[in-house]
Amino acid sequence: MKNNTYCVIMAGGVGSRFWPLSTPQKPKQFLDVLGIGKSLIQMTYERLLLVAPKENIFVLTNERYAAIVKDQLEDLNSDQILTEPIRKNTAPCIAYAAAKIHALNPDAIMVVSPADHLIVRENRFCEIIQTAIHRAKEAPRLVTLGIQPTRPDTGYGYIEFSKEATILPGSVTAVRQFREKPDLKTAESFLDSGNFYWNSGVFIWKTATVLDAFQKFEPELFALFANDLTAYNTPFEQQKVTSAFHACKDISVDYALMERAENTDVVLADFDWSDLGTWGSLNMHLAKDENANAVIGNNVYLFDSQRCLVNVSNDKLVLLDGLNDYIVVESDNMFMVLKAENEQALKNYLKSAEKGSPTFFQK
Amino acid sequence: MKNNTYCVIMAGGVGSRFWPLSTPQKPKQFLDVLGIGKSLIQMTYERLLLVAPKENIFVLTNERYAAIVKDQLEDLNSDQILTEPIRKNTAPCIAYAAAKIHALNPDAIMVVSPADHLIVRENRFCEIIQTAIHRAKEAPRLVTLGIQPTRPDTGYGYIEFSKEATILPGSVTAVRQFREKPDLKTAESFLDSGNFYWNSGVFIWKTATVLDAFQKFEPELFALFANDLTAYNTPFEQQKVTSAFHACKDISVDYALMERAENTDVVLADFDWSDLGTWGSLNMHLAKDENANAVIGNNVYLFDSQRCLVNVSNDKLVLLDGLNDYIVVESDNMFMVLKAENEQALKNYLKSAEKGSPTFFQK
Numbered sequence: 001m002k003n004n005t006y007c008v009i010m011a012g013g014v015g016s017r018f019w020p021l022s023t024p025q026k027p028k029q030f031l032d033v034l035g036i037g038k039s040l041i042q043m044t045y046e047r048l049l050l051v052a053p054k055e056n057i058f059v060l061t062n063e064r065y066a067a068i069v070k071d072q073l074e075d076l077n078s079d080q081i082l083t084e085p086i087r088k089n090t091a092p093c094i095a096y097a098a099a100k101i102h103a104l105n106p107d108a109i110m111v112v113s114p115a116d117h118l119i120v121r122e123n124r125f126c127e128i129i130q131t132a133i134h135r136a137k138e139a140p141r142l143v144t145l146g147i148q149p150t151r152p153d154t155g156y157g158y159i160e161f162s163k164e165a166t167i168l169p170g171s172v173t174a175v176r177q178f179r180e181k182p183d184l185k186t187a188e189s190f191l192d193s194g195n196f197y198w199n200s201g202v203f204i205w206k207t208a209t210v211l212d213a214f215q216k217f218e219p220e221l222f223a224l225f226a227n228d229l230t231a232y233n234t235p236f237e238q239q240k241v242t243s244a245f246h247a248c249k250d251i252s253v254d255y256a257l258m259e260r261a262e263n264t265d266v267v268l269a270d271f272d273w274s275d276l277g278t279w280g281s282l283n284m285h286l287a288k289d290e291n292a293n294a295v296i297g298n299n300v301y302l303f304d305s306q307r308c309l310v311n312v313s314n315d316k317l318v319l320l321d322g323l324n325d326y327i328v329v330e331s332d333n334m335f336m337v338l339k340a341e342n343e344q345a346l347k348n349y350l351k352s353a354e355k356g357s358p359t360f361f362q363k
Numbered sequence: 364m365k366n367n368t369y370c371v372i373m374a375g376g377v378g379s380r381f382w383p384l385s386t387p388q389k390p391k392q393f394l395d396v397l398g399i400g401k402s403l404i405q406m407t408y409e410r411l412l413l414v415a416p417k418e419n420i421f422v423l424t425n426e427r428y429a430a431i432v433k434d435q436l437e438d439l440n441s442d443q444i445l446t447e448p449i450r451k452n453t454a455p456c457i458a459y460a461a462a463k464i465h466a467l468n469p470d471a472i473m474v475v476s477p478a479d480h481l482i483v484r485e486n487r488f489c490e491i492i493q494t495a496i497h498r499a500k501e502a503p504r505l506v507t508l509g510i511q512p513t514r515p516d517t518g519y520g521y522i523e524f525s526k527e528a529t530i531l532p533g534s535v536t537a538v539r540q541f542r543e544k545p546d547l548k549t550a551e552s553f554l555d556s557g558n559f560y561w562n563s564g565v566f567i568w569k570t571a572t573v574l575d576a577f578q579k580f581e582p583e584l585f586a587l588f589a590n591d592l593t594a595y596n597t598p599f600e601q602q603k604v605t606s607a608f609h610a611c612k613d614i615s616v617d618y619a620l621m622e623r624a625e626n627t628d629v630v631l632a633d634f635d636w637s638d639l640g641t642w643g644s645l646n647m648h649l650a651k652d653e654n655a656n657a658v659i660g661n662n663v664y665l666f667d668s669q670r671c672l673v674n675v676s677n678d679k680l681v682l683l684d685g686l687n688d689y690i691v692v693e694s695d696n697m698f699m700v701l702k703a704e705n706e707q708a709l710k711n712y713l714k715s716a717e718k719g720s721p722t723f724f725q726k
Contacts, residue, residue, distance in 0.1 A: 020680070036415040301716040304705065315696055317383070319716060321709075322689070322702025330698065333678060337700055339685025342667065346684075353682060 001054060003134060004107045007048040008097040010201075011041055011061040011069060011115035012084060015117045017278055018234075019350055020334030021311060029116035030068050033062040033282055033297030035311070040276070045073050051133075053110055058101070059115070060093045079233075085242045091256035092248045094203075095214050095225040096241055102207035102315055103232035109133050110210065112203040118285055120272035128170060130205035135172045142213060142258065143204040144175070146197025146266040147273045152187035155277055157199035157254070159266050160190075169193060169270035178259050197266060200273060203253070205253045213257045221256070224248050279327045279343055283309045297330075309340070366419060367470045368496060369410040371460040373564075374404055374424040374478035375447060380641055382713055383697030384674060391480035393431050396645055398659030398674070403639070404478040408436050413489045414474055414496075419462070421445055422478070435697045438510060442596075448605045454615035454619035455611045457566075457587040458577050459604055466595035467568035472496055473573065475566040475616075481648055483635035489532060491632045498535045498628055505576060506567040507538070509560025509629040510636045515550035516725065518640055520562035521615070522629050523553075530557060532633035541622050560629060563636060566616070573620070578624045587611050640704055642690045646672045660693075672703070 002161075014027045022028040029041045041059070048057055050272035059069050059076065072083060082100065084093055094112060099107045113131060119125050132143045146159040147171065159172035160178040166171075176200060182190060190196035203210075214222040224244040232242040243357045258264055276282050286294035286309065293302055305323040312318050320328060327338045338346060377390045385391040390402045402410075404422070411420055422432050422439065426446045433444060433666045445463065455638040457475060464471045474492060480486050489505065509522045511532065511637055530536075545553060553559035566573075577585040587607040594603040621627055639645050648655035649672065656665055660675035668686040675681050675693035683691060690701045701709060 020682075056408075228723065242609070283548060299711065303708070303712050303715075304702070313699075317697040317716075319383075319697075319699045319701070319712060321705050321712065327684070328700070334680040335675075335693065335698060336682045337684065337686060337691070338682070342684050345666070349664065349666050349682060349684065352666075353680075 001103065003051050003053050005052040005109050005111065006056045006058065006101045006105070006207075007052045007059065007111045007113065008082075008094070008101075009041065009044055009059045010093060011046065011059050011089060012087060012093065013114075013116060014087075016350070018282075018329075018349065019346065020331045020336050021329050023332070023334075025064075026068065027065070027116075028276070029066070029114075030072060033276065033311070034118070034285065039072055040118070041069070042072055042312065044113060044115050044117070047119060047122055047125060048111070048113060049339070050122065055080070056095060056313040057256060060084065060097055061115075062087060078170060082241075083238075086244050087159065088245055089250055090226070090253040091218065091251045092245060093219075094210065094253050095221045095248075096244070098207045098210045098214075099226040100232045102226070106205045108206065109136055109205075110205060110207050111274055113357060114201045114275070116276060117201070118272075118274045118276050120285075122271075124271040125269075128267055128269045128271065129202075131170055131172060131202065134298050135208070135265055135267070136204045136206055139263075140209045140212065141263050141265045142209060142261050143156075143172070143265045143267060144258065145200040145202040145204075145269045147200050148268065148270045149191055149198050152184060152191050153198070154181055154187050156185055156275070157181055157195045157282070158187075159199050160196050160266075161266055163193070163195045167268060169268050172265050172267050175258075175264040175266050178254060178264075197268060198273070200269065200299045201275070201320055202347065203258075204267075209263075210257070212262050213263075214225045217260045218232065218251070218256045221248055221251075277307055279329075279338075283327075283340075307340070365468065366416050367465045367468060368415040368472050368474065369419045369421065369468070369570075370415045370474045370476065371445075371457070371464075372404065372407055372411065372420065372422045372476055372478045373451060373453060373456060374419060374422050375456065376477075376479060378448075379710065379713070381645075382709065383699050385695045386695070386697075389431065390428070390479075391639070392477075393428070393435060396639065396674070397481070397648065399611065399631065402435055403481070404432070404621060405435055407478050407480070409478060410482060410485055410488060410501055411474070411476060411675075413485065414492050417601070418443070423447065423595075424462055424478075425450060435450055437672050441650065443606075447600075448608050451608055451611055451613045453616040454577075454581065454614045455584060455588070457616050458581075458584045458611075459571065459607070461570045461573045461577075463595045463600070465574060466592040469571065471570045472569060473566075473570050476716055477548060477564045477638070480699050481635075481637045483648075485634075487634040488632075488644040490578050491630055491634065491676055492565075492567065493533060495630045498610075498630070499567045499572070502607070502626075503570060503628050504570040504628045505628060506535070506628045507621065508563040508565040508567075508632045510563050511631065511633045512559065512561050515547060515554050516552050516561070517544055517547055519638070520544055520643070521550075521553050521559045522562050523559050524629055524631075526556070527557045530631060531629050535628050535630050538627040539628050541627075549678055560631060561636070562617075563632065564638070567619075567630075571628075576620045576624050576626075581614070581619045583613055584614075584619070629637060642672055642692075642701075643703065646703075672705070 136143045160176045161173045286295045292307045296311045298314040298318040301319045303321040307325045310328045325340045329336045374426045423445045499506045523539045524536045651691040655670045658673045661677040664682045666684040670688045688703045692699045
């Protein structure tokens with residue numbers, strides 16, 4: 001019997017926050033940031049193999065990363081790697097993938113997942129996803145995964161659901177509203193009230209349902225990508241998609257659909273999750289030595305140092321002394337020593353430094 | 364007319380203190396530690412060209428460094444590069460060089476200079492050296508250069524001379540005694556008394572005078588190197604020297620001769636000098652930016668950092684943040700971040716780290 005479940009891995013991000021490990025040439029999703037021998041996209045792919053057969057898994061990425069995807073996910077055929085010619089945020093990408101998959105199988109259920117998030121309890125993830133798939137199958141709903149918050153994180157978006165809902169992990173409930181990244185006080189009130197979960201960026205829906213939503217809320221995107229499906233899965237697909245991407249607007253799926261639609265549901269998920277959006281959030285998931293240092297790299301020697309995150313190539317010898325609470329990263333002839341509390345300043349540092357030596361940063 | 368002045372550059376040191384810039388494979392004297400486009404031995408050679416014609420300049424180094432010397436001092440002929448097959452400290456090296464030069468020219472005056480010291484006012488150096496040469500010519504004296512101390516440095520040896528001496532820079536006076544590296548209190552008393560100068564490790568003497576001293580105080584060394592001069596400057600020299608080095612003891616010229624001899628003089632020198640023995644002493648001679656950072660490297664970006672010494676390759680991009688009083692050095696895939704106040708601990712750090720990855724440190 002034909003399997004109606006499809007997965008789309010969103011792998012177009014440029015991951016500028018993890019410099020110098022990530023660069024525009026090789027962003028975060030393609031890196032083994034946890035030092036476990038697998039990149040984040042490889043982990044995501046393996047996780048989704050528990051959800052759909054491999055021929056039903058697609059990766060959506062920027063043209064420039066297609067070769068890396070092919071290299072890291074050897075099992076995929078070339079026609080499972082969908083490429084955007086220019087970056088236009090998540091809504092156009094999802095419109096493209098939904099239209100293509102719908103052309104393949106009008107009964108398709110589609111699971112959309114970021115390539116670069118960390119999920120620790122895979123079995124629990126599978127159970128939650130099955131709940132979401134079941135919900136998306138039985139009703140024309142746009143289903144998201146909400147993550148039970150463990151702290152008032154101001155780096156995440158939140159999903160509010162009805163206070164009256166059964167807040168049982170694994171249950172499904174209607175979304176009341178999506179809330180963008182809050183300030184700390186607001187985040188704390190979210191946690192207190194109990195009916196706010198983190199927005200994981202994982203979506204589950206029938207292709208029919210999401211295409212309906214595009215038609216309703218973003219008719220331009222619908223017209224460009226989904227009005228006429230005849231080119232998909234033919235030699236004319238790339239040409240159609242290239243011109244659609246050049247013509248379309250830059251908009252996230254949250255703005256385009258989720259915040260406007262009335263038919264949104266959230267599955268309350270309780271697996272360990274992180275978007276690994278900052279060095280700090282990565283650090284939480286790394287093993288520590290007796291001085292609370294997290295060290296990736298075979299030749300790192302720490303003296304009189306505590307609570308450092310060190311991530312360097314195995315062919316580099318690194319001796320560190322007298323560093324408390326620093327992020328020390330080396331990659332491809334770029335070396336960074338950053339006070340952990342200044343992580344937010346990194347973006348500005350890079351901007352300022354790029355003026356002096358742009359070629360380095362563009363590698 | 365034949366020029367009787369000869370120079371011997373002592374270039375056998377392994378410079379372990381400047382790791383990772385210096386390694387046993389390429390020690391300090393061969394490095395451009397000041398970031399000025401010349402190594403220390405190149406600077407020393409150019410300075411000595413003001414003292415003797417280039418054909419009278421010899422370099423004494425370990426066998427393993429002969430190729431580097433040849434490479435860095437292209438003007439030298441191969442027979443001007445004298446090699447020790449094993450490290451035996453300065454006395455055997457000086458016995459060898461003195462004997463060889465004496466065989467060439469029994470009227471020779473010999474200037475011995477470390478390869479890896481910094482001397483800033485070269486003209487003043489020349490005047491002082493001429494005074495020393497004049498003194499060594501007119502009398503059978505072992506002449507040293509003493510450096511007017513500017514601080515109670517505990518890293519240097521001191522030369523005491525008579526309190527009654529004219530302490531006029533440039534004057535010559537008899538040495539009362541040589542004093543090893545003192546503790547701080549003693550060093551302070553040295554400075555207070557005014558008749559203690561730093562021992563520069565530069566010596567000036569007739570070859571005849573120093574060979575006499577060897578015969579008197581180190582008859583074994585004399586017998587091995589200088590009793591029979593017939594092999595020098597012939598194809599048999601290397602064989603003779605190799606067996607002499609294997610047979611001889613390990614001893615410094617200070618212990619072997621200077622501390623025992625009665626015929627020692629010191630020229631009171633007032634040029635700027637440093638043995639560049641530590642990162643800290645190097646740092647004193649580097650140009651600083653507005654935050655008192657000394658930076659060598661074309662692609663170094665400092666943020667919120669002060670009083671750091673940074674020395675990295677030009678092909679490395681280095682971003683540093685939140686570092687005050689650190690030494691940051693990269694060389695040949697080795698990277699060090701060291702709290703400046705812990706510089707003395709580096710040797711122990713390396714010992715401890717070498718247990719984990721000896722191959723790295725031996726490059």
